[in-house]
Amino acid sequence: MLAEIDAKERAALESITALTDAAALEAWKSKWIGPQGALRDFMAALKSVSKDEKPAVGARLNQCKGTLEAAYESRKLTLGATVSGPQIDVTEPAVELPQGCRHVIARTIEEIVDVFSRMGFAIADGPELEDEWHNFNALNIPADHPARGPADNFYLGGEAAGKLLLRTQTSTVQIRAMESQKPPLKVIAIGRVYRPDTHDATHYSMFHQVEGLYIDRGVSMVDLKTTLVQFAKVFFGPEAEVRMRPSFFPFTEPSAELDMKMKIKGEWKWVELGGCGMVDPNVLTAVGIDPEEWTGFAFGLGIERIAMRKYGITDIRLLFENDARFLRQFA
Numbered sequence: 001m002l003a004e005i006d007a008k009e010r011a012a013l014e015s016i017t018a019l020t021d022a023a024a025l026e027a028w029k030s031k032w033i034g035p036q037g038a039l040r041d042f043m044a045a046l047k048s049v050s051k052d053e054k055p056a057v058g059a060r061l062n063q064c065k066g067t068l069e070a071a072y073e074s075r076k077l078t079l080g081a082t083v084s085g086p087q088i089d090v091t092e093p094a095v096e097l098p099q100g101c102r103h104v105i106a107r108t109i110e111e112i113v114d115v116f117s118r119m120g121f122a123i124a125d126g127p128e129l130e131d132e133w134h135n136f137n138a139l140n141i142p143a144d145h146p147a148r149g150p151a152d153n154f155y156l157g158g159e160a161a162g163k164l165l166l167r168t169q170t171s172t173v174q175i176r177a178m179e180s181q182k183p184p185l186k187v188i189a190i191g192r193v194y195r196p197d198t199h200d201a202t203h204y205s206m207f208h209q210v211e212g213l214y215i216d217r218g219v220s221m222v223d224l225k226t227t228l229v230q231f232a233k234v235f236f237g238p239e240a241e242v243r244m245r246p247s248f249f250p251f252t253e254p255s256a257e258l259d260m261k262m263k264i265k266g267e268w269k270w271v272e273l274g275g276c277g278m279v280d281p282n283v284l285t286a287v288g289i290d291p292e293e294w295t296g297f298a299f300g301l302g303i304e305r306i307a308m309r310k311y312g313i314t315d316i317r318l319l320f321e322n323d324a325r326f327l328r329q330f331a
């Protein structure tokens with residue numbers, strides 16, 4: 001009988017490795033170790049074994065039972081946990097996974113691009129790390145201009161010390177666009193700019209600007225004003241209040257500041273959205289465009305200020321604190 005038990009055990013262990021699913025494993029269990037299984041037959045046959053042999057056969061049967069039960073448990077694990085019936089309640093409500101949302105600045109950028117695209121502006125691009133030519137020289141900012149100083153700029157250290165800087169304005173892309181394309185051209189450029197400004201409700205040291213540039217024959221200040229007022233009315237609604245007031249930029253002549261009425265801490269105030277003007281002939285000459293033949297306008301607006309006006313945000317710092325409860329409101 002011992003030899004018979006050995007043979008059955010071997011057969012059982014061989015067959016269990018070939019099983020591929022839970023149902024087959026359950027069938028294996030009832031065939032070998034279940035209440036009607038092969039092991040049970042041996043137990044019954046134990047009665048007819050002689051008294052001398054009984055202890056050895058009994059011990060061997062117990063050992064065989066243990067081996068087959070262990071084999072069953074380990075195969076159950078490798079076949080997955082659903083062996084003894086489904087353990088997942090598919091009708092239970094799913095666990096809610098936290099979902100991200102678009103940042104209000106990303107959303108504002110898409111909306112700005114949408115309006116200017118409809119006005120016929122193409123998209124231009126340029127690097128955030130710039131050289132002095134594109135950030136200053138070509139923009140008619142003289143070498144001794146105070147705006148070039150280290151207090152107003154993030155210059156790179158090391159080998160590039162004093163030569164490369166994080167751009168302070170997207171006006172750099174005006175130069176890049178005019179260097180790479182012949183007029184007429186009508187582009188907007190959107191991107192990050194950096195300034196060592198002290199943080200307060202309307203200032204941050206990294207922010208976004210949208211730059212516009214239109215060069216053609218006979219472009220005038222009227223085209224500039226029409227474009228900006230139209231943008232404001234389409235973007236903010238027909239009741240939007242904007243004003244232009246005379247200003248100065250080295251790269252435009254004449255120059256103006258575009259203001260918009262905003263509610264800050266409960267009070268309505270005129271907040272500057274950006275600068276604009278007619279492209280200075282010196283800038284056109286610097287990029288090889290004849291100012292006698294071509295004229296153009298340019299503008300540069302702060303995107304955070306635009307988003308604040310549109311969504312009633314009263315402090316720019318909220319945009320960069322990454323408080324999900326705040327950001328989710330604008331998803």
Ligand code: FA5
Binds near residue numbers: 168275298300302
């Ligand atoms: C300029 O940057 C000019 N390049 C704009 C320009 C372009 C003029 C083309 C003429 C022609 P200004 O430094 O004023 O201008 O900045 C433009 C706008 O950026 C500001 O009106 C404001 O809306 C925004 N801005 C400036 N500094 C900050 C800051 N620290 N935080 C948030 N927004 C700012």
